Amino acid sequence: MSTHLSRPSYAAVLRVPYARRAFTAALAARLSYGTVAPALLLSVSRATGSWPVSGTVLSLFGATTVFLMPLRASLIDRHGPRRALLPMSALYGALLSVLAVLTWRPGAPAALVAVSAALAGACAPPLGPAMRALWSELVADPGLLQRAYGLDGVAEELLYVSGPALVGVLAGVAPPAAGILLSAVLNVAGTRAFVATSPAVPGTRAFVATSPAVPGPRPVSGGRRRPAGVRGLPAPVAVAVALGVGLSLSCAELLVMAFATERSHDPALVPWALGALSAGSALGGLANGAVRWRTAARVRLCRFAAALGAVLALAGLAPDLWTLTAVMALAGAFIAPALTTAYLLADETAAPGSRARAGAWVNTGVNAGGSAGSLAAGLLIGRFPLSLCFTLVGAAALVTAAAGVVRPRAAGGLPRSSPRPGETVGEPPAP
Incomplete structure (x- = not known):
């Protein structure tokens, strides 16, 4: 990378x-x-x-x-x-x-x-x-x-x-x-x-x-056209990964509380583990923004989601809550980068005049995933070992990452009707 x-x-x-x-x-x-x-x-x-x-x-x-x-x-x-x-x-x-x-x-x-x-x-x-x-x-x-x-x-x-x-x-x-x-x-x-x-x-x-202060049209990185979303929708992978991240995040929070209860830890320690998840996400987001990536947004998005899934899948092997707290901080480091990249990809693939709606679909994916995750965690906890629950949650993020590896064809096989100024109509950039 x-x-x-x-x-x-x-x-x-x-x-x-x-x-x-x-x-x-x-x-x-x-x-x-x-x-x-x-x-x-x-x-x-x-x-x-x-x-x-x-x-x-x-x-x-x-x-x-x-x-x-x-x-x-x-x-x-x-x-x-x-x-x-x-x-x-x-x-x-x-x-x-x-x-x-x-x-x-x-x-x-x-x-x-x-x-x-x-x-x-x-x-x-x-x-x-x-x-x-x-x-x-x-x-x-x-x-x-x-x-x-x-x-x-x-x-x-x-x-x-x-x-x-x-x-x-x-x-x-x-x-x-x-x-x-x-x-x-x-x-x-x-x-x-x-x-x-x-x-x-x-x-x-x-x-x-009408905005003299706006520094001109923004070219897409690499000067090549991104595949457009369908009727103003963002690339499906952006919404899919946002859904997977939201699901993983809400499941992980409930699994941490179940972990503390099962291992007879003081419930007052649980906020520390959840705080580590948020702190890791904040630091990961700042680090991601400070790096000028040369890899395509779509590829980065899939890699961030895969890394999040892999860490969560291994979290159930933690021997105690403090180790799990450290693992949650590591998992959090991929949350903000994944969501930020999903918003970037949505912006790149949105049809002209549809950027707010494209970002809203990613938002909806995150929140819908969070709701589904709470329901899924409630069904899993108590029925399966926590180590398996963490593995299943990680697998959900890995599945959304894998879905993004398959490059979709443009809707109807046609290029976007009006590419942004500075873009070249042609093949999408290589990963």
Whole structure:
């Protein structure tokens, strides 16, 4: 795997015109997704007196958020962030405020809470895909774009760590429903600031034409055409690997807890193992972004997924929790690189004007895999030895990596209708 380190740093990403303000605003808005889940869980359980109801409400919210994300992202591609993101954010904030009012005191009607949560999830603005679409337009150099995606991925992971902590602090001085209101304020204010920093519509010719600070069209690395997705969809391998990573990650978290229980370890030690997984992912993401890869994104993606699967398959052989913690840190080192590369591949293979939707499909793959992984782990644990469970989880990641080895033919055997400027219509690059 040929690589070399490049001198431009992560600071160079933030020096790109518009980047710092847009990224800061997007992170503020995306922090709401780190705070809303624990706030919903705590406030609904307190208001209804039922953990099963709370879990159902959270599941409905998550389902509409995840599975309708590509549809919402397509509205951004079609109409631009001002017309699409602002109404979504306003509706989302209003529905979260309704949820906060309903759950502020005990005695909330469970059916009304569930419907409000489902509707709120259906309106959640896809800020991650929108920000990645903007990165793709702002950053001309492919190596710097990889670094931008790496920075974005690591920052997003930290948001999901800091969000629950913020809700915990707020719950000490206010009712849990205050966390839902906080989520609404963060999302609405952050989205408005993000839209204000966007010169025009990311992913469209209008964006490039009206943005003098944008450094021109971004050529695909190697100057050759990537195989296009079908009708604006990204390469199937990007979504498949994202699905496998999400499944492996959620399974691994539950298996770590089962490992600690089976070996009679102190439950308080489990967060250390899960924290090692997140820390490894953050460090791996930073390292991946600092390297200028010469290998094609598709090949790197499959290798990262294969490495993740191999490490997880061996994790069940760990003799104690501390060894398993070290193995989890190693496994985490491949998570952020795999997801970052999946987003890059989705961007490369997206049809013109479909970048936000392509990134949303990868997001959906990760979250759908996470949901399936939780279900799969629940079925495996207790029925099979944990060492075999870890092996099966690793095998799932290996299968998605193997699926990407088979190079797909372009849809209908035809090249993409309008290649980006600077691309050469011809055979795809060799691995």
